[in-house]
Amino acid sequence: MDSQLFKNAKIYLLDKIIENGWMLVDEHGKILEIGEGERASVSNEVSVDVKGMSIIPGLIDVHIHGGNGYSFMDGSYESLAEISSFHSKHGTTSFLATTSTASKEKIIKALNSASESYEKGMPGADLIGVHLEGPFINEKRSGAQEKSDIRLSSKEEIEEYLKASNHLIKLVTLAPEVENGFEAVKYFKDQGVTVSIGHSDANFQEVLEATKLGATHTTHHFNGMSPLHHREPGVAGAGMALKELTTEIIADGIHVHPEMVKLLLDVKGVWNTCAITDAVFCAGLPDGEYERVIVTKGQVYLKDWSTLAGSTLTMIQSLKNVISFTGYSLLDVLPSYTMVPARQAKVEHIKGSLEIGKDADFLIVDDDLTLYSTFVNGIEVYQMTK
Template sequence: MANGDRKPALWINADIYAPDGIIKRGRILVDGEGRIGDVGGPDTVYGDDIPVFDAEGLKIVPGFIDVHVHGGNGFNAMEGTYEDLDGISRFHARHGTTSFLATTATASNERITKALEAAADAMRRGVSGAELLGIHLEGPFLNVKRSGAQSKDDIRPPDLGEIERFMRSAGQRIKLVTLAPEAEGGREAVRYFAERGVTVSAGHSDATYEQAAEAIAWGVSHTTHHFNGMSPLHHREPGLAGAGLTRPELTTELIADGIHVHPAAVKLLFDVKSPMNVCMITDAVACCGLPDGDYGRVVMTGGRIYLKDGSSLAGSSLTMLQALKNAMSFTGLPMERILPSLTRVPARQIRMDCRKGALEAGKDADFLILDQELNLISTFVAGREAYRSQESGTIIRKLK
């Protein structure tokens, strides 16, 4: 299929990773509207007038949904331009992401507002790679003690007036918000967002276990980059990290790069929470995909990104496809067990599971074609080929 086309097509002979299990030599029908028409086994019969592509020896998996990504390949959501958001969408589509939330950072009101307005505009216009589903407002309502790479000078308590202005600037497109619920005004902010259908995540927070439990009652249902930027687990004070591990109401984000979280702690989180309560993210920043070097406020060495003073990690150089491979290696779990953490869980957490996250009839035709070594062959977004590897032409045969 030519890049940019959205036409009916039938893919056959692939291992299809459907919600109920792997369909060997399966078939997936994509309609002309960018949705999945049907998913079936090798004996499923469809019409004769549909182009057929032979994916023998390949895997078709749901596209990855990244609800926490700041940038990549030199593009930055906080620049507040369409070009940056489109660049992020194209870069991450090359690494398995089919939809994402443009994620902000703590900054002045004016800079955040510009980023929100740009994201809302990009959603209206559409981007050329992974689909922009909405906005993740990370900050500025955080705890200075757990600020990490967030600007300490711009952290401030939640203010409902400012929150309402952010919501208007975003065109009501904020899907996820990270805040410190223990902050003064935290309860009112949590309730405000939750009542409007925004998923509220506790992050960059020094909440005690008891404060985290209170926040759950107010409407918190998610944690931001679990273990990072939060009160740690201690046997006499479990903190927010312990609350995320033990409270079933909380879904936990995870940066599985082996840098932010030790591989053993990655395994612990999957063992304790199960994949259906782990939400894999990249937390990728603008220098993700670029060579090691000095990028102004941050320095990247060996893929590790730190503030220039070395005081904190400052985002990641991770991609979603690499996160999948890392999680499989760290946990020993097969791909089909890990996949929900990159697909169904993020879709559920931002209330998009009616359209996204699984290969089943009626949902958007967002899928990846992988080879046996999990190299990415093609990325499809709503039935449109958003990325094609150089090897795709020799691997995938068009039968008619």
């Protein structure tokens, strides 16, 4: 691949916008230089005129189960490749493939496929690891997770999962208050895994104890957790009150009311809020009845209509929603979609911002955040059909 010079662009850095900028990407897909004003390309560079549109960092989703009819729990390279391609068309440049509560054998199959897929590489968004959601959760807050497969954690089972994934597990969702839960928090933390409190009925004191042991994250905040009450803050209140915790948010306007999305951003700030999709296999599919779920107007429910079962949200739509819900600017809110998930997935040294030496993962968008192109490691993996 030749070096590429992207010019005549509005470039979004961490703390400022370069209005008339250019960015040079080397032949290895790394950002080599960023500048302002005019710069002519040289003989070994391909010149790309962005025509005044914006270059923003690629969006990173640390909680994604599937899309376009495919699920990570299918346990195949084909499924992960389809998920990668689908979400790259909607602004995602990196993701953590996320498991669901299931039998040990099914989870191990999915983890094996993640390890294989990581080595092969993805056609769209970069697979940067795994988010292990369950099975070590609280049945009382299980949501759409399979109750029959919920179980207590053990060091032996955790080690099996770490080995099956070739240590690609970057994030784990668990309930610390159940038996063996606190031990699991400490063990995962000691293995370098970001520990998230989710599908949990913990009280404030239990959450506080979990943070002392190393928990630093909450899963789809407000959903699948003990709610905020003025006499017992629960997980929802603890996540808002404790600076040690970064809170995920599904900003589809369904899982969390728009005003509560704004409240969370106002209280936690963009550097402690992590935007996610929680997208499931039916993201991108038309309304209808599928396996265990029904999709109507983009909302996913179990067939008894009792419980939301993931989302059909995409990251670019989430970004538009949060700007609309909060009144924040694009520059203000971008960290929740870029550097924060990169930090929580432990890849902030190579992804999450447009900086020299980092992977050239970026989007070309217009002022309305219409997506024109997605680049991953300097390669265009999606281009809007003209």
